[in-house]
Amino acid sequence: MATTRSKQRSSKLDLAARAAWLYYIADNTQEEIATKLDVSRQAAQRLVALAVSEKLIKFRLDHPLSDCIALAEALRDKFELSTCEVVPSSADGSRNGIAVSAAAHLETYLLAKTPTIVAFSSGKTLRAMVEQIPSMNQPQHKIVSIIGNMAHYGRAGRHEVVIHLSERTGAEAYPVPTPVIASSIKERKLLQTQQSFITIKSLVNQAKVTFVGIGDIGWNAPLHESGFINDQEITELMELGAVGEVAGWAYDQHGTLLKKGTNTRIAGVPLEQPVQRLTIGVAGGLHKKEALFAALRGKLINGLITDEAVAKSILQMALVN
Structure with missing residues (x-):
């Protein structure tokens, strides 16, 4: 049971990482992400948010203050x-x-x-x-x-x-x-x-x-x-x-x-x-x-x-x- 949950979480994180890459790197809209990942627009939004909350991506600001x-x-x-x-x-x-x-x-x-x-x-x-x-x-x-x-x-x-x-x-x-x-x-x-x-x-x-x-x-x-x-x-x-x-x-x-x-x-x-x-x-x-x-x-x-x-x-x- 624990192994199954671990695999499900890993699969979800993989999908979240793909969504984040499409959004932040490939500059796709959430609608485009939804189409490419075959999920709803709301699901695409949640996947991007999951990638941020799980620290799968790091932000660095290039413009100096x-x-x-x-x-x-x-x-x-x-x-x-x-x-x-x-x-x-x-x-x-x-x-x-x-x-x-x-x-x-x-x-x-x-x-x-x-x-x-x-x-x-x-x-x-x-x-x-x-x-x-x-x-x-x-x-x-x-x-x-x-x-x-x-x-x-x-x-x-x-x-x-x-x-x-x-x-x-x-x-x-x-x-x-x-x-x-x-x-x-x-x-x-x-x-x-x-x-x-x-x-x-x-x-x-x-x-x-x-x-x-x-x-x-x-x-x-x-x-x-x-x-x-x-x-x-x-x-x-x-x-x-x-x-x-x-x-x-x-x-x-x-x-x-x-x-x-x-x-x-x-x-x-x-x-x-x-x-x-x-x-x-x-x-x-x-x-x-x-x-x-x-x-x-x-x-x-x-x-x-x-x-x-x-x-x-x-x-x-x-x-x-």
């Missing part, structure tokens, strides 16, 4: 960025626009024939970016993590990037074999002497580009919500003046990495400050404006993909700081 371009140029000039993209803000707080823009940028590296190393942190927005990458076969590349993906007691994070992207692209995956934050400094030092960690650190240092999420620091912030740090640790970070984090590394309003708190036990790859390799921050939402502004001030990132509202807020903050 002048306001977003102006904001990106202003950010690039102000913070001496190597690259900057600004997308229209979403009224519902969706990350889709940022994810689509970041995926388009990432694809330029993944489609290269020359073997390339690309590094990543983790998080919801980066995971959404990966969801926008089409399936491909690029085994010549290496995809490397700069952050562990579990709490020190073993619970795995839900927004891992490297393994998921490897499955979509066929590239070799190199996840960091440690928790995000070790239970002690002694444990962190021991974990970082393992050959697997040394290999990954070497690959990260050779990466052509690194994509990182930017997290805010506060109650139920990404590190806290994911269980990587507990109530006491997030409270300590706030008392130390932390406003944001990159790959678990907390920093203050000036973008300076903290020398205390959980930073002493980060088991991932150390960050550069100021960053030397291309490192693109991928994040949006006004709740992250202080974290993004500080990361730019502290030169923890030299590339940015964000939304219009955040871009405007960062530029306003730059005028008074």
Whole structure:
């Protein structure tokens, strides 16, 4: 019975994909689609809608938006960025626009024939970016993590990037074999002497580009919500003046990495400050404006993909700081 339902669904998705291709690529009307697929006009309309809802097709806008371009140029000039993209803000707080823009940028590296190393942190927005990458076969590349993906007691994070992207692209995956934050400094030092960690650190240092999420620091912030740090640790970070984090590394309003708190036990790859390799921050939402502004001030990132509202807020903050 389950097999029959699976075959029926597959057949319907095949038909939806044909309808979407005829509509979006071949520029057919719904009446023409109905005739070619031998279905009613209403059925043709539903098939096209199904293709969209099942994400069988991806939308990319070729016409540049002048306001977003102006904001990106202003950010690039102000913070001496190597690259900057600004997308229209979403009224519902969706990350889709940022994810689509970041995926388009990432694809330029993944489609290269020359073997390339690309590094990543983790998080919801980066995971959404990966969801926008089409399936491909690029085994010549290496995809490397700069952050562990579990709490020190073993619970795995839900927004891992490297393994998921490897499955979509066929590239070799190199996840960091440690928790995000070790239970002690002694444990962190021991974990970082393992050959697997040394290999990954070497690959990260050779990466052509690194994509990182930017997290805010506060109650139920990404590190806290994911269980990587507990109530006491997030409270300590706030008392130390932390406003944001990159790959678990907390920093203050000036973008300076903290020398205390959980930073002493980060088991991932150390960050550069100021960053030397291309490192693109991928994040949006006004709740992250202080974290993004500080990361730019502290030169923890030299590339940015964000939304219009955040871009405007960062530029306003730059005028008074």
